[in-house]
Amino acid sequence: MVEPGLIVFTDRRQSERPLDEVIAGAVDGGARVVVLREHDLPPRRRLKLASTLRSLLDQAGGRLLLEEDGALRKCHGLEELVAAADDPADYVTLSPIFATRSKPGYGPPLGLAALGRMAMAAPVPVFALGGVDTPGRVRDCLDEGAAGVAVMGVVMRAEDPARLVKELLAA
Template sequence: MTPPSGVVVLTDRLVARSGLDRVVAGAVAGGARWVVLREKDLPRAERAALAADLRAILADVGGTLIVAGPDPLGGDAVHLPAAGPYPPPAHDLVGRSCHHQPELDRLTTEHYATISPVWPTKTKPGYGPPLGPDGLRKLVEATPVPLLALGGVETPEQVTACVKAGAVGVAVLGALMRAEDPTEAAATLTSAFHEALTPVLTQTRRGVTQVSPVLTQTRRGVIQVSTSGLRPTVPTQGSSLTARSGHGRPQPPTATREEP
């Protein structure tokens, strides 16, 4: 199962402006494809029923529900706390909440991790200190699994900063749960994520210089996002420029001959 990326919804029915299923449905309509079900205080039967409802919402768009805790509630994707269990249970998708390098160093077979807080958060005030984009970048570079940025992510500018720091996505709670229009809020953040990955083209004297995100392969064969330097490309007549990248390593541009 592919690790989560883009805008990942974290649920909290206690702060949701309307029913949790309606908020999640709105966020999914706005482009979210990953949802982490929290609500750990509910009895298992109620939580399992809620998981089934959210899976039905996500099924229409090919999305995935991840359950917080070791019990997948009928699925096969879980998100574990930093405290345990260790070793992780064997599921198709296992993530873990982390907050600093020592916790990241304990990862073994997890497929991804969240790292928080990147910014001060209303959900957990005083939790930190915040990493900021620079701190996030350092942890991304030192970690062999994809990282989702978590904590205080509310604006498109923050999403962009997280992607440029190397995060494969952002985990968002308050900005979506408290939104008057979850669809619009999710669409705004999702658009910022995709725009941050879109190649930027700048004109030069002899052609076009392309600046694009680079996909790099980690020790575990997992693709992570980072930014690249300048790579010259020359457009051919009648064709459009596209980012040329393969699985895990950028492919060299096809050479073309310039007219004198």
């Protein structure tokens, strides 16, 4: 199993470039776990995209997860994190940690102190998600006990996804 420091979620609508090009850049920058969302795509088109992305990640020794495959659970509070003990999830995301442009409707940011408390209580590695868009914020999340960070919009919108991912991973 690939142990990520950074998980990249896809959202092609946030990018002006083809998604496979954005993900190729992220992988070049060091991303090794990518979660394919894109549920609105017709099944054949999503399957073709998954095949393309899986090939990119396989070449780098990475892993493509389908959002619905159960390896990752998305949590928004302590109750959901504790319940993750009953799931076969390898990782969980906790969000939103900071305010985010990508998913503004998920309530107020939890903040770093809550991340720290919840990461200690979680039965599986917790990845901070939501507004983690700078190296400083990555460091803050790791200092609070997060196993890593998960990003979406910041990579999808990046002019240079490879450079951005390198910077986030270096933190």
